């Protein structure tokens with residue numbers, strides 16, 4: 001095991017949205033800050049108690065609140081952020097549905113909400129309204145009252161079933 | 166021709182935001198930026214003796230530490246933006262560290278030594294009113310006292326059939342925008358450029374120039390993308406002054422971003438009113454007199470007093486009450502200063518008057534809707550007892566539509582109750598007051614390629630106003646909406662403006678844009694007259710073209726723009742000034758008064774929590790430009806109102822420690838507690854503007870709490886006079 005002193009930096013490798021990155025970080029630096037420093041500013045910070053979900057990303061296939069992970073813990077991981085979701089300029093069906101259904105107002109919760117929905121729908125492609133509400137209950141939105149977010153996720157699930165990748 | 170206004174047009178704002186390409190202030194980077202971290206008071210009240218920063222300065226990366234900064238800003242504490250002699254509330258800034266890195270800036274805070282002597286604190290506003298212990302040394306706790314009085318309420322109450330007294334409490338809430346506050350101040354000699362999470366860059370510029378005008382020639386304020394505000398980002402805060410000063414002092418870019426815990430401690434709290442009401446009602450249901458003692462819990466500064474004025478003058482609501490007195494007391498407490506939060510004074514007024522309506526009905530054994538109808542204003546315009554002129558509206562018509570829906574909820578209520586379930590249906594009717602002015606600006610500019618850019622002085626931050634205004638302009642100019650781009654939030658783009666607050670942007674900036682578009686049309690006609698060699702009088706503008714009905718000749722706006730720009734060099738050989746631009750400033754000589762009704766069917770579960778089984782709202786907000794956007798405002802506003810009624814409360818213990826200092830303790834609602842809302846709108850009560858809209862940004866936070874509280878009260882058969890309800894203590 002490698003021992004790192006508190007003020008020492010260590011090199012980590014991340015694969016973010018399909019590209020390799022290498023960066024030096026302090027051991028205490030949170031993954032959310034590491035990602036934002038690398039330019040992935042779609043990963044937002046909305047709290048300091050891991051309640052809001054604004055920082056949600058996909059790490060090694062699972063949704064993770066990136067403020068609860070240290071950069072060094074993520075060493076070697078594969079990460080998907082909101083910036084990597086649209087492919088070749090084409091929006092992901094979840095993004096489309098959020099736009100279509102007016103599922104965002106200020107947009108601050110949106111990247112986290114979309115990434116959580118992506119993970120949720122991968123686990124439950126055919127959710128009920130109740131299941132959707134529970135699925136996104138770790139992501140706070142202050143603007144929308146959630147109704148249109150729930151609608152959007154429903155709509156995306158239908159579209160994704162019709163057009164599986 | 167109206168192609169877009171009235172339609173559910175998808176938002177132009179969204180593509181950036183759904184792809185992670187929004188640019189909120191913390192997303193903006195500038196070379197050499199210093200990070201600002203702020204040491205804050207951990208005690209509610211103390212005498213500050215000494216702040217020792219010598220150890221902090223030794224920390225690697227730390228460039229400067231600032232203490233004792235003091236500016237004179239109206240209505241702010243003497244110790245503003247930093248405490249230098251007295252600590253007044255938990256969260257008040259004491260010192261600021263500037264460091265090359267965010268983490269080391271926060272590290273350095275731990276090395277600052279603060280020497281203080283604790284003073285007794287004043288937390289309970291009613292305690293404060295007694296003025297025994299002082300919240301601020303050397304000042305009376307009573308910061309504000311005003312009486313609003315009309316008619317003879319004492320006499321009317323004493324001669325009424327039934328007299329009632331109640332204490333109605335509306336607790337403090339935290340606006341909880343998902344993006345905490347933040348600012349980036351970039352220094353250049355003579356010019357500061359500020360990116361901020363603000364609702365009003367123009368106003369911020371003026372505020373900051375008042376203080377820093379002697380140190381810098383101009384300040385350009387740019388509104389970054391803003392992650393929600395709800396009133397809480399309207400006025401510049403202590404941290405804004407500290408950040409600006411720091412960048413002037415260090416001559417470097419300085420960034421400050423609040424953590425959530427800091428934001429909860431320092432972003433102005435909202436509501437915080439206690440009403441001790443006495444009222445008289447006659448057996449026939451007429452409400453004859455109200456006496457209200459209103460105590461507003463201002464916290465440690467006096468800038469929130471206007472909220473009590475709004476509450477007092479709006480207290481009569483949509484009812485014909487003539488004899489009324491409101492004694493307003495604004496008191497200091499050792500808490501975060503109070504200011505506006507979505508609704509700003511009207512939710513408080515509406516909660517009180519709607520509680521009075523329900524309680525009066527219960528007391529005389531009358532149906533609460535019948536009682537309201539007995540008292541409702543039947544003709545507009547109407548001057549209320551405090552001189553507010555309610556504009557255009559047919560309250561009874563909306564009321565009767567709402568009543569039909571509500572009777573349906575009541576039927577379901579009785580079915581479910583007969584099954585032994587604790588279910589209740591609640592109804593509220595509200596009158597809103599919005600379009601706080603004085604005016605707003607817009608400039609419509611046609612580019613050489615025929616694309617139109619619209620600059621507005623309002624500063625939307627999630628409402629979707631840009632899309633709504635694009636609809637208005639596209640309709641007026643008869644062009645494709647995709648050729649219209651609306652931009653905002655930069656003091657260098659337009660001469661002056663105000664911002665987005667008080668449900669004003671679509672009406673005031675939208676009408677400014679409409680009038681500016683009309684100027685552009687006039688100009689297009691005059692230019693086309695030159696290009697087509699026609700007489701101006703012969704031409705008219707129709708559906709995106711200037712046409713000559715006699716000759717059948719026409720030129721589209723795009724063609725006129727292109728012809729104006731066709732060659733580089735040469736001369737301008739036409740007898741009309743080039744350019745296709747119009748700028749307009751628009752204001753209304755009265756506020757607007759939309760109205761509506763909210764209805765809830767709720768169930769109190771076994772575990773004491775609430776379930777909303779059905780929720781229905783109906784509003785008349787004049788012309789609705791984009792029903793999808795308006796509905797979005799209602800949905801979001803209802804959940805905020807529901808949060809205020811059920812779970813949201815800023816709580817201090819008796820000693821003044823904040824117990825709800827993070828999102829782990831402060832109860833904003835998740836999708837699990839949220840519910841589906843059915844919304845309808847009428848367009849009868851139009852405003853006096855050319856495009857007769859009113860505004861819906863705040864209506865739902867006004868209409869929701871009284872409906873939910875009434876429903877819960879009926880479910881439990883217990884009178885509730887407090888927000889939030891704290892059901893555990895009611896059951």
Ligand code: FES
Nearest residue numbers: 046050052053067
């Ligand atoms: S920032 Fe709030 S959960 Fe990560």
Ligand code: FES
Nearest residue numbers: 105109141142143
């Ligand atoms: S859209 Fe503003 S927080 Fe969700």
